Amino acid sequence: MLLLTPHDTQLGSNLSAMLDQVQQRFSAELLSDTACVNNLVDHVERYRGKMLRPTLVIVSAMAAGEREDLGELRGPVLTVAAVCEMVHMATLVHDDVLDDAQVRRRGATINQLRGNETAVMLGDYLISHAYHLCSSIGRTDISRAVAHATNTVCEGELLQLSNRHNLDLEERVYFEIIRRKTAALCGLCCELPVRLRHPGAEANGDQRLAQSLFAYGEKLGIAFQIVDDILDLSGDEHTVGKSVARDLAKGKLTLPVIRHLQQADTAEREVVAGLLARAAEEGLDDSAAQQIAHTVADRVTDSGAMDYARQWARRLVDQATEEVLSAIKPSPARDLMQAMAGAVIDRRF
Amino acid sequence: MLLLTPHDTQLGSNLSAMLDQVQQRFSAELLSDTACVNNLVDHVERYRGKMLRPTLVIVSAMAAGEREDLGELRGPVLTVAAVCEMVHMATLVHDDVLDDAQVRRRGATINQLRGNETAVMLGDYLISHAYHLCSSIGRTDISRAVAHATNTVCEGELLQLSNRHNLDLEERVYFEIIRRKTAALCGLCCELPVRLRHPGAEANGDQRLAQSLFAYGEKLGIAFQIVDDILDLSGDEHTVGKSVARDLAKGKLTLPVIRHLQQADTAEREVVAGLLARAAEEGLDDSAAQQIAHTVADRVTDSGAMDYARQWARRLVDQATEEVLSAIKPSPARDLMQAMAGAVIDRRF
Numbered sequence: 001m002l003l004l005t006p007h008d009t010q011l012g013s014n015l016s017a018m019l020d021q022v023q024q025r026f027s028a029e030l031l032s033d034t035a036c037v038n039n040l041v042d043h044v045e046r047y048r049g050k051m052l053r054p055t056l057v058i059v060s061a062m063a064a065g066e067r068e069d070l071g072e073l074r075g076p077v078l079t080v081a082a083v084c085e086m087v088h089m090a091t092l093v094h095d096d097v098l099d100d101a102q103v104r105r106r107g108a109t110i111n112q113l114r115g116n117e118t119a120v121m122l123g124d125y126l127i128s129h130a131y132h133l134c135s136s137i138g139r140t141d142i143s144r145a146v147a148h149a150t151n152t153v154c155e156g157e158l159l160q161l162s163n164r165h166n167l168d169l170e171e172r173v174y175f176e177i178i179r180r181k182t183a184a185l186c187g188l189c190c191e192l193p194v195r196l197r198h199p200g201a202e203a204n205g206d207q208r209l210a211q212s213l214f215a216y217g218e219k220l221g222i223a224f225q226i227v228d229d230i231l232d233l234s235g236d237e238h239t240v241g242k243s244v245a246r247d248l249a250k251g252k253l254t255l256p257v258i259r260h261l262q263q264a265d266t267a268e269r270e271v272v273a274g275l276l277a278r279a280a281e282e283g284l285d286d287s288a289a290q291q292i293a294h295t296v297a298d299r300v301t302d303s304g305a306m307d308y309a310r311q312w313a314r315r316l317v318d319q320a321t322e323e324v325l326s327a328i329k330p331s332p333a334r335d336l337m338q339a340m341a342g343a344v345i346d347r348r349f
Numbered sequence: 350m351l352l353l354t355p356h357d358t359q360l361g362s363n364l365s366a367m368l369d370q371v372q373q374r375f376s377a378e379l380l381s382d383t384a385c386v387n388n389l390v391d392h393v394e395r396y397r398g399k400m401l402r403p404t405l406v407i408v409s410a411m412a413a414g415e416r417e418d419l420g421e422l423r424g425p426v427l428t429v430a431a432v433c434e435m436v437h438m439a440t441l442v443h444d445d446v447l448d449d450a451q452v453r454r455r456g457a458t459i460n461q462l463r464g465n466e467t468a469v470m471l472g473d474y475l476i477s478h479a480y481h482l483c484s485s486i487g488r489t490d491i492s493r494a495v496a497h498a499t500n501t502v503c504e505g506e507l508l509q510l511s512n513r514h515n516l517d518l519e520e521r522v523y524f525e526i527i528r529r530k531t532a533a534l535c536g537l538c539c540e541l542p543v544r545l546r547h548p549g550a551e552a553n554g555d556q557r558l559a560q561s562l563f564a565y566g567e568k569l570g571i572a573f574q575i576v577d578d579i580l581d582l583s584g585d586e587h588t589v590g591k592s593v594a595r596d597l598a599k600g601k602l603t604l605p606v607i608r609h610l611q612q613a614d615t616a617e618r619e620v621v622a623g624l625l626a627r628a629a630e631e632g633l634d635d636s637a638a639q640q641i642a643h644t645v646a647d648r649v650t651d652s653g654a655m656d657y658a659r660q661w662a663r664r665l666v667d668q669a670t671e672e673v674l675s676a677i678k679p680s681p682a683r684d685l686m687q688a689m690a691g692a693v694i695d696r697r698f
Contacts, residue, residue, distance in 0.1 A: 036511035037504055094473060098466040117447040117599075118510050120469055124443060125503035127473065131480045132496035140484045143492050147481035154474035155386055161467050162385035250466075 011332040014068050015058060018078060022054045025082040029133045030126070040110065040122050044089055047105050052224075052340075053088050053189045054081035059340070060213050061193030062333035063324065073196055076137050080146075080192045083134045087150060087185060090126035093119055098157070099250055101243040102286070109243075137196075145195060149188040156180025164251035165280065167261060167273055174258055175222065182228075183221030190217030212327030216337065219320035223313040224344045229254035230309055234297040236290065243286065245293035248279035255312060257296065260305035268303075272296060310345075317341045360681040363417050364407060367427060371403045374431040378482045379475070389459065389471050393438055396454050401573075401689075402437050402538045403430035408689070409562050410542030411682035412673065422545055425486050429495075429541045432483045436499060436534060439475035442468055447506070448599055450592040451635070458592075486545075494544060498537040505529025513600035514629065516610060516622055523607055524571065531577075532570030539566030561676030565686065568669035572662040573693045578603035579658055583646040585639065592635065594642035597628035604661060606645065609654035617652075621645060659694075666690045 030041045061077045062068050070077050095101070096109040097119045103109065111119035127150070134143050160177045163169050191214040194206050231240050232247045233256060247254050253261075257276075261269055278284070279292040300306050320341045328334045379390045410426045411417050419426050444450070445458040446468045452458065460468040476499070483492050509526045512518050540563040543555050580589050581596045582605060596603050602610075606625075610618055627633070628641040649655050669690045677683050 032504055034504055034508055037507050040507065094469055097469055115510075116465065118507065120443055120446055120472075121503055121506045121510060123469075123473075124476065125500065125507065127476060128496055128499040128503055132493060132500055135489045135493035135496055138489045140487045140489050140492065143489065144481060144484035147477055147484055150477040151474065151481055154470055154477055155381055155383055157470045158386050158389065158467065158474065159383055161464075161470060 009332070011062070011068055011336065014062075015055070015336075018058050018070075018074075018081075019051055019054060021078050022051070022058075022081045022085065023048070025079060025133070026085055029082065029086070029129050037125065040114070040118065040125075043107075043110060043113070044093065044122065044126070046107055047089060047092055048085075049105055051085065053084040053185065055340070056186060056189035056217055056220075057081040057084055057192060059333050059336050060190040060217070061196075063328050063331060063337055064194050064209060064213060065197070066329060066331060068333065073193065076139075076142075076196050077193055079133060079137055080142065080196065081189075083130050083146060084185065084189050084192075086126050086130035086133065087146070087153075090123045090130065091153060091185075093123040093126065097123070098161075099243065099246040101246055103237055103241075103243045106241045139196070139199065141199070142192065142195060145188060145192065149184045152180045152184040153182075156182070156184070160252060163253070165276075166253065167269075167276070169253045169258055171255070171258055171262075174253070174255055178222055178225040178229075179218065182225040183218040186221030186224070187214040187216075187218035190214060209327055212323045216320045216323040216341075219316045219323070220341050220344055223316040223320070223341075226255055226309055226313040226316075227344060227347060230256060230306065230313075233257070233293055233300070234306070237286070245279065245286070245289040248276060248293050248296065249284065249289045251276070251280045255309040256300045256305045259308045260300045260303050263303055263305065268299070272299065314345055317345055358681070360411070360417055360685065363411075364404070364685075367407050367419075367423075367430075368400055368403060370427050371400070371407075371430045371434065372397070374428060374482070375434055378431065378435070378478050386474065389463070389467065389474075392456075392459060392462070393442065393471065393475070395456055396438060396441055397434075398454055400434065402433040402534065404689070405535060405538035405566055405569075406430035406433055406541060408682050408685050409539040409566070410545075412677050412680060412686055413543050413558055413562060414546070415678060415680060417682065422542065425488075425491075425545050426542055428482060428486055429491065429545065430538075432479050432495060433534065433538050433541075435475055435479035435482065436495070436502075439472045439479065440502060440534075442472040442475065446472070447510075448592065448595040450595055452586055452590075452592045455590045488545075488548065490548070491541065491544060494537060494541065498533050501529045501533040502531075505531070505533070509601060512602070514625075515602065516618075516625070518602045518607055520604070520607055520611075523602070523604055527571055527574040527578075528567065531574040532567040535570030535573070536563040536567035539563060558676055561672045565669045565672040565690075568665045568672070569690050569693055572665040572669070572690075575604055575658055575662040575665075576693060576696060579605060579655065579662075582606070582642055582649070583655070586635070594628065594635070594638040597625060597642050597645065598633065598638045600625070600629045604658040605649045605654045608657045609649045609652050612652055612654065617648070621648065663694055666694055 032038055057077060058081055061070050061073060093110055096104060097111045097116050101109050102112040110122055134146050156177050160181060191210050194210040194213060198206060229247060232244050235244050237244050261272060275292055275296050279289055321338050324334055324337045381387055406426060407430055410419050410422060442459055445453060446460045446465050450458050451461040459471055483495050505526050509530060540559050543559040543562060547555060578596060581593050584593050586593050610621060624641055624645050628638055670687050673683055673686045
């Protein structure tokens, strides 16, 4: 995402400086008096990549507040940006346990290096510190909004787990899963800066602005997850930079596969069901899983279901863009929000 | 613990009614709009046993406030009691994943029934709702204190994980581990009611009372964990009601074993090291692990190291009792705090 904001623009250099401060808050919060904890946190900090969520917080704050230095909201905005990144990191660490993933950002995952037990506890440490840092803002309505979003994320993950190997999974349920597990946090990121301007429930006139920013983040998040799911099915580890074919290995049906199964005749359904069963076999190695995924991806592409999923992502990005265009005055920050939405579609990793 | 509070005393019937309300707040908070989540929560609610932590909150509030109906603090006290129980339940669910435990409160664990992935996410759901419920009190200092305690719990667990199979683990580090992973939350339970009386940092004259109550809970918590570790080594699943011999299976050294190894000659150290290595072998079944644990327990008893651990627990319970006697005026609630400390030593499950 940072590629979109060249340092030679005022907006780009402001954003870059603020993301550095978010990183500092992130690291300062996680510092422990025990060396073993600090070593683990150092490893997690290497996962940091696009910083999509802090960027959403900061850019939404700029666009909604119509000033690029954020004024007196600068402190709290940077803190909630660090909180959202910490929540996201916690979900990555626990997701890698759930997915048996071995590679993340081209390095070994915590579960691969140190075992599932340590990864579970490190994720807990991150989520605990996210709430701890959030409480430093001194606003229980903000703490409550963050906790509400994490409640929703967990429900999405549990809903997905309860639908593993369900070949009849409906599109409607798939969208509900990703709305909760991915998009709820992106929506929160965009909405929090407006909430920060008004203590308690006194949002008043800004209610509509908060709703539009939430909708932008939510739609962008759903599109992001659809593209993520496409990359898991059809990408390779080298390009994507993390373990792929994990959805099939874990029996998670995603949009292209759901659509393909819906449209397929009985014979094709049986072929794909057989491939999915093989991909989910215990002890299958990564390259075998990836090979099966690519076979499935080819069939899904031929039937048009891959394009169908991409069209969904594109439609959601268009809707996200409309939300900001209708609710926010023109500014370089608003332009960046549009560009970020577009980048979700074009990403290859 | 409830055995200590017969319903025919005023205190006992007050406490019992309030614990019912804590249960109601607990269940109401966890209600989801997805059936799969509610099914999991129903299962977790069966884990509820002694309700030690909510009892600590309520009885500390009674003893510190010198009134058994809790007055205007009743609402917030019952809410933080539910929060502390929810945090505790989350740690149980994740602990069972860490320990590969199959039995809890005489029933199957979530990880045993539904797999590690679901158990990890359900623990996350519980912890997220704990913070969500806590924010409803409208006091960021209370949210911060709870998050600080959970930071500490995670550090304790990570410190323990980083010392697995460390035969040279020092007593000092063992105490540091259990102070963090178990006692920090018990200390918080006892201290929170005093904090609730004073918004922000204005504890003033109650500072000493809050410190004494924290110390009572912390010392009781350390003693509780020592006894838990003794039961894991020497108890059987039927009596204890949960999987035993998990510490040895997971390479966790506890006080009786640490003391025994410290005192042993080279030959005895080698024998015990051999037993510990066998107990931690992959794929060992539960009864074999328990048999090894009992062999170790016999040697540890013969050397006096088991008594040494019990004496530590007794000394901490005595210190906990002194804390409340010195800081709190005589009352039935104070008597109950003393009795609860004593019960930690005598428990067999």
